[in-house]
Amino acid sequence: MNISLLLNFTKQDLIDRYSGSILGGAWSFILPLVNILIFVLVFSKIMGAKLAVFGAEFTQYGYSIYLVAGILAWTAFANSVVRITNIFKEKAGLIAKVNISLSILPVYILVTESIIFLISMAFFALFLLLIDFPISRYWLFIPLLFLLQQLLAYSLGFIFATLSVFIRDIREFVNVIIQLWFWCTPIVYVIDIIPEFAQKLFYFNPLFIIVSAYREVIIFHRLPEFNNLGILLITASILFVLSLYLFRKLERDVRDFI
């Protein structure tokens, strides 16, 4: 399994999939953009007021910046988990015919999502420049944060993918979980609207930690909270090892069942 093959899968994913359509690869961005617009329309009035509490210099675009800083990372994460979960089914035809390393195969999805994230971030940066919102050197943390969240996405997705060969329900289950997870993470809303006793629980949500870190560097130009990120890194690494261990244990059966 070499790099050009992975990149070719990514290319098929990003470009070839839309071959013959007029807008082509732009479709990868249209759904997220529509999502963002809907959330801005619906929530900017309600949440905008709450944001003032944060003390950052906010304009009428305050909510949009808050939302986009979190939602791009979330979209990359959620898509990666869901798509990696389905990967064996999606590529079943190939897996049954060609010798492909099953543990490396999901990497192409990570690459695809990274490229979409990168382009989205570029647009976001352009937007910030246009509205004169400062972009600081703290942006350099973004790649690290992204690596961390995608490590988590791979580990979770790959565990689900392995199990889904034996339990078909996993695929539906993951869709539901991701939907719930989205609303349990302060992405479209601010955490202040949650009762105080419940706010502590949010720190058990890895995505809250990630999303907060993105906001720290993008909006507030501050260092992210390293303690939480450190714990998250350890957790993600353990999950990563676990996912590979589980797969190694079950690879023979996985291949037989596909």
Added chain:
Amino acid sequence: MITVTNLHKRFKLYKKPSDRLKEIMLRRSFHQNYEALRDISFTVAAGETLGILGKNGAGKSTLLKIITGVLLADDGHFQVEGKITGLLELGTGFDADLNGLQNITSNGLLIGMSMTEIEAQKQAIIDFSELGDFIHEPIRTYSSGMIMRLAFSIAIHANPSCFVVDEALSVGDAHFQQKCMRRIKRFRQEGGSILFVSHDLNAIKMLCDRAIVLDQGIVVADGSPEDAVNHYNRIIADLEEQSQRQEEGYGSNEAEITAVKFWGQDSGGRVVTSGEKSYIEIIFKINAPVEDLTVGIMIRDRFGQDIFGTNSHHLGLDFEPQHDNHYQALFELDMEIAPGKYTLTVALHSQENHIELCYHWRDNIETFEVAGTKGDSFSGVCRLPTKVKLERETELGHR
């Protein structure tokens, strides 16, 4: 070079996939074992072609999947020197919406070529496939033959040291099939090993240096292609006897066919070489008095077309059978027909043909196969006795 040693593959059969996890958690068995391969050992030397024969479900595909790395064996090991490439089943990995060129790239990458190799071979692949300008069209506009041509071209240009051919060659027109055969022979001369799986016994005889026969996951024969083919046929024969495929036939039942046997003089079995003297023995019983009786045979090809038929009346044998007796009719003929699978239909009737009185008619009561050619080779369905003379035209003068 491929070396396979004591390979075992066991499929665990579960009622549902989740039972596998239940098994791990509860440490109790929820499966039945199915032994797909048992103790398989063989080697294919460089430049050698090994045929693999076996009825459906004998383990051929499982074996190939293990060697190509798609499935994992339970026990034993195998070694493949260099790259191994299989002909992906028609268009696996092809994207119907992309054009031929794009599919060359993605398919080439899939079977383990590097980007530089693909670029270097691209033109050769296009030329070999004879797709011409079609290479710029989306694959969905291709016929299955064109897809096969492209797939084969990519696979053979991937420069493998071992090549797995699994039946796929049967698609495509004769011209391209022969081109593939020539290319495969060249590949072999250059030291490539080939695993050839086919039900086409003629191709096995022509192409392979050696053949093995798999039956229920065991190598039951390993030797020359002829031996392997004969062994394979015995397995198939047993299978057919078990399934009792023959129906009773029809007729007025004054006479009844009780047994039909076909054998070749040299082979002694139901696979003969084209041109080999063959025998058809028909045993029948007379149930009621009849005035006259004709025994007829008809050879049909696999499409059900009549290839050759004759009967005792045509052959000048007038015969008045005695009531309540058993008779044997023995036809002897040189099997001057092209390689392929044939069926034998036998009939008992009166006079010249069965239109007036048909006592007993049995369609496809026996099957046989012609594989390989004895003597001068020929093309078409049959070998007509032919002589040829060559002279200079000037000596003939003008007539």
